[in-house]
Amino acid sequence: MHNVAVNKTCTLSSYFYYTHKPRNPNDNDEYATYHENNTCHAANNGNTSTNYGKGNCIFTHWGDKNPNWTVNLGQSYVISKITVYARNTTNEYTYNSDHLKRMRGVMVAIDGGSVYTFDSDVKNIQPDTDIFLSPPRSGQEIKITRQNQVDEHYNYLSFCEVQVWVCDDEYYGTNCTTQCGNCKNGDPCDKSSGECPNGCQPGWSPQQQCDRPCRTGYHGDMCNDKCGRGCATQPCPNYVGCLECDPITGDCHCRDGWGSVGKCNGE
Ligand SMILES: [Ca+2]
Numbered sequence: 001m002h003n004v005a006v007n008k009t010c011t012l013s014s015y016f017y018y019t020h021k022p023r024n025p026n027d028n029d030e031y032a033t034y035h036e037n038n039t040c041h042a043a044n045n046g047n048t049s050t051n052y053g054k055g056n057c058i059f060t061h062w063g064d065k066n067p068n069w070t071v072n073l074g075q076s077y078v079i080s081k082i083t084v085y086a087r088n089t090t091n092e093y094t095y096n097s098d099h100l101k102r103m104r105g106v107m108v109a110i111d112g113g114s115v116y117t118f119d120s121d122v123k124n125i126q127p128d129t130d131i132f133l134s135p136p137r138s139g140q141e142i143k144i145t146r147q148n149q150v151d152e153h154y155n156y157l158s159f160c161e162v163q164v165w166v167c168d169d170e171y172y173g174t175n176c177t178t179q180c181g182n183c184k185n186g187d188p189c190d191k192s193s194g195e196c197p198n199g200c201q202p203g204w205s206p207q208q209q210c211d212r213p214c215r216t217g218y219h220g221d222m223c224n225d226k227c228g229r230g231c232a233t234q235p236c237p238n239y240v241g242c243l244e245c246d247p248i249t250g251d252c253h254c255r256d257g258w259g260s261v262g263k264c265n266g267e
Pocket residue numbers: 042043044045046047048049055056057160161
């Protein structure tokens with residue numbers, strides 16, 4: 001599977017900033033650097049470090065009562081999994097040192113449809129969270145919000161990376177581990193259902209996901225062709241599953257009087 005979110009168009013509802021007089025007039029304003037580094041792309045720059053670092057994580061402003069981050073994938077994809085990397089570090093400025101708390105109640109949606117809400121108990125939140133979509137779901141925009149005021153003093157949205165996983169061609173399903181069947185013209189199958197868009201290669205049953213050869217006695221496109229009348233039913237060691245004829249070519253071993261090999265249909 002591959003991540004289709006990196007560097008795609010994103011938005012962030014607000015940017016953290018903090019203004020104060022430096023204790024020492026010669027000091028740089030440490031907090032101001034947060035603002036400079038804090039673009040929406042921090043959460044899809046491909047860096048999955050959970051350390052805030054320079055421009056690596058998003059951070060909304062405390063006055064933002066409806067904090068949200070979005071990424072537009074540029075086209076609709078069949079999404080198998082979304083991975084969210086939280087902030088998981090402490091630093092000298094944060095007296096509430098547990099950054100994972102900022103994931104409490106965070107909601108993840110695809111094209112407006114909610115697919116996951118982080119638990120309200122931080123003990124149930126991991127630094128990286130895999131959101132498996134079963135079945136995989138089509139969508140173009142991922143939106144992450146935090147609206148339920150789990151902690152009114154820390155209603156920031158602050159996380160470090162969002163990955164949106166799509167199966168490679170030839171695979172489908174929630175984990176992208178199931179291989180496509182034998183689709184016509186080598187087409188990739190539907191990444192959610194596994195169905196072939198234009199049917200199966202000749203010799204493969206249009207039932208299921210083109211992963212089964214024609215039933216006994218049939219061959220060819222859509223398995224519509226009957227094996228020759230002269231085909232021997234046994235033995236057929238060269239043919240898959242000991243079918244009466246080759247599901248693709250229709251060739252078979254002939255019974256006595258029907259030639260040797262070929263279609264064995266008297267031609
Ligand atoms: Ca990042």
